[in-house]
Amino acid sequence: MPGMVSTSQPTQQSFNPYTENGGTILAIAGADFSVIAGDTRQSEGYSIQTRYAPKVFRLTDKAVLAVNGFAADGNMFVKKVRQRLEWYRHAHAKDMPIRAIARLIQTMLYARRFFPYYVYNILGGIEEDGTGAVYSFDPVGSYEREACRAAGAAQSLVQPFLDNQIYFKNQTPAPGTSFPKHLPLSTVLPLVIDSFTSATERHIEVGDGLEIYVVLAKGSTSLQGITSIRGVQELTATSEGERVFVIRRDLKKD
Amino acid sequence: MTSIGTGYDLSASTYSPDGRIFQVEYANKAVENSGTAIGLKVKDGIVLAVEKLVHSKLLVPGANRRIQTIDRHIGLATAGLLADGRHLSNRARDEAANYRETYNAPPPLKAVADRLGLYVQAYTLYSSVRPFGISTILGTVDEDGPGLFVVEPSGIFYGYNGAAVGKGKQLAKTELEKLDLSQLSLREAVIEAARIIYLVHEDTREKEFELEMSWIGPETNNTHLPVPQDLLEEAETKAKEQFEFEDDAA
Amino acid sequence: MDHFPTNWGRPRNDAIDAYGTYPIHSRPKNDQDAFSAGVQRTQQPIVTGTSVLAIKYKDGIMMAADNLASYGSLARFKDVRRLHPVGDHTVIGAGGDMSDFQYLQTILDELTISEFTAQDGHSLGPAEIHEYLAQVMYARRSKMNPLWNSILVGGVKDGKKFLSYVDLLGTTYSASTLATGYGGHIAQPLLREAVEGREDTLTEEQALAIIENSMRVLFYRDARSLNKYQVATITAAGVSISESKHLETSWSFAEGIRGYGAQTQ
Numbered sequence: 001m002p003g004m005v006s007t008s009q010p011t012q013q014s015f016n017p018y019t020e021n022g023g024t025i026l027a028i029a030g031a032d033f034s035v036i037a038g039d040t041r042q043s044e045g046y047s048i049q050t051r052y053a054p055k056v057f058r059l060t061d062k063a064v065l066a067v068n069g070f071a072a073d074g075n076m077f078v079k080k081v082r083q084r085l086e087w088y089r090h091a092h093a094k095d096m097p098i099r100a101i102a103r104l105i106q107t108m109l110y111a112r113r114f115f116p117y118y119v120y121n122i123l124g125g126i127e128e129d130g131t132g133a134v135y136s137f138d139p140v141g142s143y144e145r146e147a148c149r150a151a152g153a154a155q156s157l158v159q160p161f162l163d164n165q166i167y168f169k170n171q172t173p174a175p176g177t178s179f180p181k182h183l184p185l186s187t188v189l190p191l192v193i194d195s196f197t198s199a200t201e202r203h204i205e206v207g208d209g210l211e212i213y214v215v216l217a218k219g220s221t222s223l224q225g226i227t228s229i230r231g232v233q234e235l236t237a238t239s240e241g242e243r244v245f246v247i248r249r250d251l252k253k254d
Numbered sequence: 255m256t257s258i259g260t261g262y263d264l265s266a267s268t269y270s271p272d273g274r275i276f277q278v279e280y281a282n283k284a285v286e287n288s289g290t291a292i293g294l295k296v297k298d299g300i301v302l303a304v305e306k307l308v309h310s311k312l313l314v315p316g317a318n319r320r321i322q323t324i325d326r327h328i329g330l331a332t333a334g335l336l337a338d339g340r341h342l343s344n345r346a347r348d349e350a351a352n353y354r355e356t357y358n359a360p361p362p363l364k365a366v367a368d369r370l371g372l373y374v375q376a377y378t379l380y381s382s383v384r385p386f387g388i389s390t391i392l393g394t395v396d397e398d399g400p401g402l403f404v405v406e407p408s409g410i411f412y413g414y415n416g417a418a419v420g421k422g423k424q425l426a427k428t429e430l431e432k433l434d435l436s437q438l439s440l441r442e443a444v445i446e447a448a449r450i451i452y453l454v455h456e457d458t459r460e461k462e463f464e465l466e467m468s469w470i471g472p473e474t475n476n477t478h479l480p481v482p483q484d485l486l487e488e489a490e491t492k493a494k495e496q497f498e499f500e501d502d503a504a
Numbered sequence: 505m506d507h508f509p510t511n512w513g514r515p516r517n518d519a520i521d522a523y524g525t526y527p528i529h530s531r532p533k534n535d536q537d538a539f540s541a542g543v544q545r546t547q548q549p550i551v552t553g554t555s556v557l558a559i560k561y562k563d564g565i566m567m568a569a570d571n572l573a574s575y576g577s578l579a580r581f582k583d584v585r586r587l588h589p590v591g592d593h594t595v596i597g598a599g600g601d602m603s604d605f606q607y608l609q610t611i612l613d614e615l616t617i618s619e620f621t622a623q624d625g626h627s628l629g630p631a632e633i634h635e636y637l638a639q640v641m642y643a644r645r646s647k648m649n650p651l652w653n654s655i656l657v658g659g660v661k662d663g664k665k666f667l668s669y670v671d672l673l674g675t676t677y678s679a680s681t682l683a684t685g686y687g688g689h690i691a692q693p694l695l696r697e698a699v700e701g702r703e704d705t706l707t708e709e710q711a712l713a714i715i716e717n718s719m720r721v722l723f724y725r726d727a728r729s730l731n732k733y734q735v736a737t738i739t740a741a742g743v744s745i746s747e748s749k750h751l752e753t754s755w756s757f758a759e760g761i762r763g764y765g766a767q768t769q
Binding site: 017019053115 | 547642645646648650669673674675676677678679688689692
């Protein structure tokens with residue numbers, strides 16, 4: 001009968017195992033470098049939980065992973081990926097190449113197809129052939145290699161900007177010229193910083209701090225450029241040639 | 255030994271015609287081959303002391319501990335097979351944790367000793383197992399004051415005011431009986447325990463040994479902890495003095 | 505006698521693979537019993553605690569929580585301790601379901617005893633306790649059977665201050681001021697204003713004044729709070745949790761309010 005409450009099944013308000021913790025990440029690949037960045041704000045609803053919770057993690061000297069979405073899943077996922085990379089090191093006495101890490105991440109995400117890690121992953125680094133790489137994933141493991149990708153709360157603000165500035169979408173080259181396939185680090189870094197200051201301005205979940213990881217290939221020409229940057233810190237652990245740097249910047253805290 | 259060759263000593267599940275279980279008696283022999291362990295129950299605490307025989311100079315000092323902690327307020331010292339002692343202390347920890355889980359209260363030592371007694375006794379029933387080659391001294395301080403028990407290879411256990419097991423147990427017991435245990439302070443008990451261990455060691459003229467001591471009482475907030483290094487050294491110095499005196503007299 | 509070790513200790517069910525035709529590692533499970541449909545999981549908290557506050561200050565961490573456990577809107581238990589010491593360097597404070605919190609106290613007690621009995625010269629500090637709690641909370645949420653709490657973990661070990669949060673989803677974060685529940689909205693802005701940039705200079709008296717003021721504001725504004733609370737300090741010297749304190753409050757301003765209610769002039 002309409003309006004009658006069913007007594008056969010007790011009704012329960014079911015527990016929601018997910019939440020959304022805001023923030024934005026992006027990565028851009030150059031010819032012989034890769035840049036992976038994320039803001040450091042963690043929020044839930046209108047509350048800022050902390051102004052410093054890293055979303056970008058150095059995995060090896062040639063791979064950096066950015067995670068965005070549900071923070072608890074993100075931290076657990078990074079922990080599990082690192083564990084698998086350590087096992088790989090114990091078995092093979094070398095770091096896992098980035099294209100293998102990308103496939104590993106797909107496998108790990110898809111293993112949880114029916115109870116997903118609610119996380120968008122962007123993996124950046126250097127391939128075995130020395131080229132800069134960016135891999136982007138959806139929460140259940142679908143992935144592709146790209147030249148640039150933004151994800152998270154301000155994806156819809158940042159990605160169109162990147163499409164225009166990196167891929168030169170909606171631009172026409174001057175007659176007799178063509179657009180470059182890869183941009184130099186000196187062009188890419190300001191684009192990254194501008195992306196985040198703009199996202200901070202227009203999105204309430206983005207801000208507080210910015211961490212930009214730069215991975216350079218063996219003998220990359222961008223080396224002189226980066227060591228002169230204010231407050232840059234080197235995180236390289238091996239002597240294989242690839243080098244990892246992090247640049248930290250403040251973003252507006254309002 | 256009369257039991258040898260009769261066949262009645264081959265299994266813990268076989269009695270001899272006069273009602274003995276030789277495997278359990280052999281287990282007691284294993285205990286008697288081991289360095290002495292003693293326990294003192296005094297006015298407000300417990301002291302455990304072990305004569306740990308060092309069979310090789312290559313061993314790291316402090317290795318192969320024979321005193322274990324079972325719960326915050328319970329300590330355990332064994333004489334006999336070292337590995338058996340470690341197995342039983344793990345079992346004791348599980349039993350203590352299980353008691354806490356069930357009753358949400360720190361386990362009284364009697365309950366732990368009771369459960370360990372049952373466990374040890376089970377190893378005297380079957381042909382497929384060997385009885386524990388250890389005697390175990392258990393000490394505690396709880397809201398009812400100090401408590402001291404000894405679990406033997408047969409699974410039997412008794413409460414004591416002063417306990418001694420291992421090679422020098424006869425002499426140690428004689429020395430313990432001379433003490434007025436109920437009037438001793440914890441610090442005095444530490445000194446006495448060290449003296450007794452040194453005395454029984456001197457008696458057996460054994461190889462090198464390390465003195466291992468722990469205590470429970472007001473000084474430790476009723477938790478089981480190793481005797482601090484400075485007090486241990488003081489006790490050892492005093493323990494050695496007794497022989498210098500004898501040497502002078504002789 | 506069942507000759508298959510994988511079946512030992514499980515309910516017997518001849519309807520499933522009675523003759524053991526599967527290889528041992530892939531035998532079908534028969535551990536569903538007739539009552540499994542009736543098993544209930546925590547889908548909502550019952551007896552609840554409200555905010556917990558914590559800040560960093562010169563000597564370490566200061567944490568506060570009131571003594572109330574509510575049953576819905578009923579102030580059911582008014583002498584509940586929501587701050588709990590773990591080991592010698594850590595205090596945890598919990599909001600949310602109080603029975604789940606008591607369960608956490610029990611397993612943390614087990615953990616500290618098993619660490620103590622090892623006698624290996626190591627002891628768990630606040631970072632380890634927090635990591636352990638986070639793993640427990642995340643594992644339980646992943647089983648869709650959460651422990652319904654938000655918890656602050658604070659402590660000092662090896663000269664390092666530590667303050668972190670973990671909740672029923674397994675979400676974690678740290679900052680120099682933290683607040684759970686209603687305090688996250690009401691007290692957190694006050695705490696940030698008073699503490700940020702002064703973590704290493706605030707004295708214990710100043711810290712206590714900041715905490716007391718925030719607890720008072722919470723009591724005025726949070727209907728599920730109480731004017732009786734405890735403060736914990738964790739410093740290099742160890743852990744201390746105060747006896748219950750009473751908040752001084754003033755209600756005389758209510759007399760002067762005009763414009764609604766019975767008095768219109």
